[in-house]
Structures are given as C-alpha cells and as structure tokens.
Amino acid sequence: MKLSFSRTLLTAALVIPMLLIGCGKTTEDSSAKIVGGSIATQDIYQSYFKSVVSIQLNGGHFCGGTLIGKNEVLTAAHCFASYSADTLKNKVEIVIGTPIMVTRSGAEVFKVSKYRIHPKYKSGQNQYDIAILTLNGNSKVTPTPFNTKSDFPAIGATTYVVGWGYTKEGGFTSASLKYAPLKIVSNRDCSNAYGSQIYDGNICAYAEATDACQSDSGGPLFSYDGKKMTLVGVVSYGYGCARRGVPGVYTRVSKFASGDAW
Structure with a gap:
C-alpha cells in the first residue's frame, strides 16, 4: 500500500x-x-476565483477553502482536527478578496464564529474530510x-x-x-x-x-x-x-x- x-x-x-x-x-x-x-x-x-479563501494562523496561510454562502466556507476537516476550539475561534483568520498573500490590502478578514467538522471524520483516515466554517460577518464576495x-x-x-x-x-x-x-x-x-x-x-x-x-x-x-x-x-x-x-x-x-x- x-x-x-x-x-x-x-x-x-x-x-x-x-x-x-x-x-x-x-x-x-x-x-x-x-x-x-x-x-x-x-x-x-x-x-473566476474570488470565492477562494486563505485560512491563516498567526498571519500564515495553512489551508484553503471556498466561500459557499455569505458567511460560510467549505474546507477540509483535517485542517482543524488538531486545533482546540479556542484556537479556531480566536486565532484562525479567514482572508477573502486578494490573490496575493504578502498583502491584505483590499481584503476582508474574518474570525470563525462556529465550525462543523463532519461527525464521521477521524484523524488519519481518508473519509468524510469536510468541514464548514461560519464567519463572524458577511462577505461582500459572491459565493460559488x-x-x-x-x-x-x-x-x-x-x-x-x-x-x-x-x-x-x-x-x-x-x-x-x-x-x-x-x-x-x-x-x-x-x-x-x-x-x-x-x-x-x-x-x-x-x-x-x-x-x-x-x-x-x-x-x-x-x-x-x-x-x-x-x-x-x-x-x-x-x-x-x-x-x-x-x-x-x-x-x-x-x-x-x-x-x-x-
């Protein structure tokens, strides 16, 4: 294997x-x-790609996601499986509206107000790798x-x-x-x-x-x-x-x- x-x-x-x-x-x-x-x-x-978001921790990109609603981002469960609820809600930021990571000029920056990791997802396995993040505000970007x-x-x-x-x-x-x-x-x-x-x-x-x-x-x-x-x-x-x-x-x-x- x-x-x-x-x-x-x-x-x-x-x-x-x-x-x-x-x-x-x-x-x-x-x-x-x-x-x-x-x-x-x-x-x-x-x-074509404005709905693609950068998920960042301490200002550094670590995962991507897609805006599927004004305040909802679809992403992978494994991105967050090892983080505490406190880290997710207080330290993770969702950056929307810029294709360049060295600047946030003109970008929207949100915190995570709540999140849902698929209940059947288990770390280290390759099934149910999906999660939804709810933002603490509405984006002006059109969802995909x-x-x-x-x-x-x-x-x-x-x-x-x-x-x-x-x-x-x-x-x-x-x-x-x-x-x-x-x-x-x-x-x-x-x-x-x-x-x-x-x-x-x-x-x-x-x-x-x-x-x-x-x-x-x-x-x-x-x-x-x-x-x-x-x-x-x-x-x-x-x-x-x-x-x-x-x-x-x-x-x-x-x-x-x-x-x-x-």
Missing part, C-alpha cells in the same frame, strides 16, 4: 496552460515554464455554488484546482494564487494507483506533472461550464505531489450536499 498524506502545509504548470477565458482555447502564458502552475492574474482572479449531482463531473472532464500551496513537493508556498487544469479519473483507476480503496465520498483528478500539494488542503476543485464555476471537490490528500501516475484525492462535494450525517 502506498503511503498517503493530507495536504495541509500549486501545482506543476502545463507547457501551454489552459486559460479560462475563451472556453476551450489555449494561450501561451509567461508562467508556463515555471513548475507550480499558472498564476491567477487579476482578471482571472476577479472573474456547489455541485449536488452524483454523476457530475464525468470521468475525463476538465476541472481546476486552485490554491497557494507548495509549488513542488518539499518546496514552499506560493505568494500568488495559482490554478491548474486536471482531468477527472475514475475511482477504480484511482484505487489502482494507490493500492487501496477510494471511497464514494472521494473524487480523483490527474494531469501529468500537475497536482495540489501541501497547504492546498481544503481548497477547491472547480468545474467550469463556460458560464460559471461550480465547486465539485475539496483538496484532501495525495501520495506526494505531482508524482507520475498518481491522482490527487478530493472530497466529493455532492456526497455531502444533501446534509449526509451533518
């Missing part, structure tokens, strides 16, 4: 990254030769809708992972928000890659030399239909980062959208 680990602590770039503007078109990008995905320019950030269809996205569909995580395995976090396209992989193929079961509450995605990594945990896996983004997954765990033939594993949002055991 291959060792897997959570991604608390972006992704390798495509040679010609697929930009979201002009669905289906590709554009040469100045970051294409840099391992770590494509930097979300201000235009791309404002148009989350997927409720069990058969969406289809195997082979293009999705986008987004975050400030490590730009390579064993590397460092990114100061700028990054994104990368990935293809959905069947749970059977994903299980074969890991040598262990991938549960129906998970969804897997892969592209050559492209992956989420440490500190991307809790962040989004988006689907784009040419008009809007939909949240389909939450970064959960993986075997290393961008290792050949090994997909990343995400919590399947639709599995929990109906209030399953919440």
